[in-house]
Amino acid sequence: MSGCSDCSSCNSATVVEFPGSRSALKTVAVIGPPNSGKTTLFNRLTGLHQKVANFPGVTVEQHTGIAALPDGRTVQLIDLPGVYSLLPRSEDEQVAHDVLNGLRADTAKPEAVLLVLDSTNMARHLMLAAPILALGLPTLVILNMADDLRNRGGRVDLEKLSAELGAPVALISARRGQGVDQVFDFLAGAMSKPLPRELPILQDVPKCRQWAGHVGSQAAYRAPAPPKWTRRLDSVFLHPIAGPLLFLVVVVGIFQAIFTVAVPSQVAVDWLIQHSGNWVASVLPEGLFKSLVIEGVWKGVGSVVVFLPQILLLFLFIGILEDSGYLARAALIADRTMAKVGLQGKSFIPLLSAHACAVPAIMSTRTIENKRDRIATILIAPFMTCSARLPVYLLIIGAFIPNRPLLGRFLSSGAAAMLGLYLLGFLMAVLTARVLKSSILKSGRTPFLLEMPSYRWPTLTSLGLRLLDRGKVFLVRAGTIILLVSVLLWGALHLPYTNGHAPEIANSVAGTIGRTIEPVIRPLGFNWKIGIGLISAVFSRETIIATLGTIYGMDKESPGLQAAIHHDLTMGGAVALLVFFAFAMQCVSTIAVVRRETGGWKWPILQFSYMTVVAYLGAFAAFHLIR
Amino acid sequence: MQLSVNCDLPEPLAMSLMDLRRGDAAILDGIDLPTDDARRLMELGFLPGTQITAGRSAPGGDPQVFQVDGSEIALRRETAKRMTVRRKKTAKLDPSSRA
Numbered sequence: 001m002s003g004c005s006d007c008s009s010c011n012s013a014t015v016v017e018f019p020g021s022r023s024a025l026k027t028v029a030v031i032g033p034p035n036s037g038k039t040t041l042f043n044r045l046t047g048l049h050q051k052v053a054n055f056p057g058v059t060v061e062q063h064t065g066i067a068a069l070p071d072g073r074t075v076q077l078i079d080l081p082g083v084y085s086l087l088p089r090s091e092d093e094q095v096a097h098d099v100l101n102g103l104r105a106d107t108a109k110p111e112a113v114l115l116v117l118d119s120t121n122m123a124r125h126l127m128l129a130a131p132i133l134a135l136g137l138p139t140l141v142i143l144n145m146a147d148d149l150r151n152r153g154g155r156v157d158l159e160k161l162s163a164e165l166g167a168p169v170a171l172i173s174a175r176r177g178q179g180v181d182q183v184f185d186f187l188a189g190a191m192s193k194p195l196p197r198e199l200p201i202l203q204d205v206p207k208c209r210q211w212a213g214h215v216g217s218q219a220a221y222r223a224p225a226p227p228k229w230t231r232r233l234d235s236v237f238l239h240p241i242a243g244p245l246l247f248l249v250v251v252v253g254i255f256q257a258i259f260t261v262a263v264p265s266q267v268a269v270d271w272l273i274q275h276s277g278n279w280v281a282s283v284l285p286e287g288l289f290k291s292l293v294i295e296g297v298w299k300g301v302g303s304v305v306v307f308l309p310q311i312l313l314l315f316l317f318i319g320i321l322e323d324s325g326y327l328a329r330a331a332l333i334a335d336r337t338m339a340k341v342g343l344q345g346k347s348f349i350p351l352l353s354a355h356a357c358a359v360p361a362i363m364s365t366r367t368i369e370n371k372r373d374r375i376a377t378i379l380i381a382p383f384m385t386c387s388a389r390l391p392v393y394l395l396i397i398g399a400f401i402p403n404r405p406l407l408g409r410f411l412s413s414g415a416a417a418m419l420g421l422y423l424l425g426f427l428m429a430v431l432t433a434r435v436l437k438s439s440i441l442k443s444g445r446t447p448f449l450l451e452m453p454s455y456r457w458p459t460l461t462s463l464g465l466r467l468l469d470r471g472k473v474f475l476v477r478a479g480t481i482i483l484l485v486s487v488l489l490w491g492a493l494h495l496p497y498t499n500g501h502a503p504e505i506a507n508s509v510a511g512t513i514g515r516t517i518e519p520v521i522r523p524l525g526f527n528w529k530i531g532i533g534l535i536s537a538v539f540s541r542e543t544i545i546a547t548l549g550t551i552y553g554m555d556k557e558s559p560g561l562q563a564a565i566h567h568d569l570t571m572g573g574a575v576a577l578l579v580f581f582a583f584a585m586q587c588v589s590t591i592a593v594v595r596r597e598t599g600g601w602k603w604p605i606l607q608f609s610y611m612t613v614v615a616y617l618g619a620f621a622a623f624h625l626i627r
Numbered sequence: 628m629q630l631s632v633n634c635d636l637p638e639p640l641a642m643s644l645m646d647l648r649r650g651d652a653a654i655l656d657g658i659d660l661p662t663d664d665a666r667r668l669m670e671l672g673f674l675p676g677t678q679i680t681a682g683r684s685a686p687g688g689d690p691q692v693f694q695v696d697g698s699e700i701a702l703r704r705e706t707a708k709r710m711t712v713r714r715k716k717t718a719k720l721d722p723s724s725r726a
Contacts, residue, residue: 084670089663121697124672205669223697238683238692332685332692332701339703345690447664447706449671452692452699 027076027108028187029100031132032116033125034082034369035453037144039063041116041174042079043465045183050465052473060095060599061366062107069188078110086131087203091371100135112138112191114183119143119171120154120224120454126212129165131202138191139167142183147173148454154224161219166195175459230325230454237329247333250326251352254317265309273302288497292490300486300539301479307589310387311360311474312467314353318364319466321349323458327367328450335448341430342437344370344448347377351429354384358590362597363470370448372441376433378594379607382585383429385422388541392581393421395545399562400574417578424582428614473596485588489539493547505551510535524580524616525573525623537586572626576619584615642714644693644707647681653712655679655695660709668710672696678715 032038043050046065063079080099081092088094095104102109115132117125122143132139143149143156149171162169168186172179200211237243277298284290321327327349335345346368354361361381368374403414492510496503505511514531521531529551536547545561552564569577585591585608594604647653655677658665672695673679682692682699690701
């Protein structure tokens, strides 16, 4: 064992000064390895007082929250990403390292640390204690999952452990809330710097592990028996035959639920938006402002908010899968298939849910720790046929492809065309993934590692907070960037305003743009009217139906619209339009969510350009091949 | 330890994690991967000298779960085959397990 060779901070002052109650909040970082229950504890401590944002410039999400102490004071908590060490190699580790060392300008340097470790795996998790204690910040070492430890016959002498580490130790169960008061006591009390008996050389992993083992044995740590229930459940969920079958049941169940169960709730939200819009319309005076509020804000933001039930439902399922521990098993089963296109098992669920909507799918890529795999998954997700494409497909297919039986009663030509479009999107996603993973997002030889956590019952609190968190993130976006784009698009469609009336759509700004871009889209078989439709579809894909309806002066439901489109498009043009919709990234919400999740404009711009080029070339080819 | 020559059995010179069947236990000898990757594996418990037990796997045997240092970690074949192991002395040769 080596001495305190890496602990240069020991020389600095030993008294930690806290700002008095008058000044800024005391900031405390929460850190721990993945699967240590760090986030569960964070949720316990802060409850609803949380804020989510990205650390500027990186994909790492920053959770901050306020913990109210029993004496009425408050402490700001920062939930750092789950890491095994503080060596800055991955983005997560870089952020954790920088925040703890006060190197990030956007985050206050924490004055204390809550180190969360899994007590059932204490010896290994203690390895993270070495670099944390070496920071010299007041630290509470929290041994989580005390209930598991006890039930499985493990034990540890807390006093001896505390003496070895030179820091206070608390044995808690964040899930059940046992012992959490000790954490509050630490936050409220006078914190002092840790004085560990000895620390290993931090760069030397075997030495660190040896040190952790030594500390564990000094503290009379007895590791718990292997998790009996986890082994039993795995004998079913990872059974060579039953495993894949159950996997299919889970996957099909989620897919079905997102598609069918979400529809009534979506109808309800739609109804709410429409009726609230009608009410607002009845209150506002006629004129430009009313049009802006109703046609721009209400319809624009409403067309996005409508996805909220789907998003919440998907996150409910993902929450259950992740918290129960099944998600790791599902990723294991799906890994080999996904590896064929250069991705990994954890990309499967996001790509599946992208068939309902790319927005929650992209939000759910968060479960993929490997950043390159995560970005690749985000970039290909919008190629999957989402539910917003369906109305457009139905309209065009209905107008151009006569519904003849192909395979008796089983497959009509319309359904075959629809299936073909699903396949088209899927194939382009696979192709794109291959290209990305063999070029700019090559994972190199970074090994794929997947930790299998023990199975646990998901708790309602954790699921509820997760839904609230995701819902909030989504609505905030709808209220900001999507609101802005909605207003801009409204302006394009309703200006210039003359004599108190909106112009004919042909004479509006959008109409002018439509005519301007006509030379560009003519090779695809589209005229300026379709052009306006395409511009309005940037909003969200199905908007093109309402826009075309307005242009042709038809009710969007009537067969008249189909006939009118038939008049303006050749068969080749119709197929080109379908191909264009299959490939193009016409969805403000998706662009906004990609920007958020990737922490900048680089990826969404690249993705939008790439998908537009692919859509253009695809449509061009379709138009010239079919004509 | 690593220098000693094993002349008991004509086993293949280098056996990798990939060669373990479910339930087999072995001692990790070395990791033939770039330093950073080896470090990451070591942080998860794959330290030379540690006992590793092969667990269940995805259909087709890839990736496979390994029990190591109190947790279960799944590795792909391509990674497992770069990790050399030696068999643990079998239980029947170990007098302490009989007592």
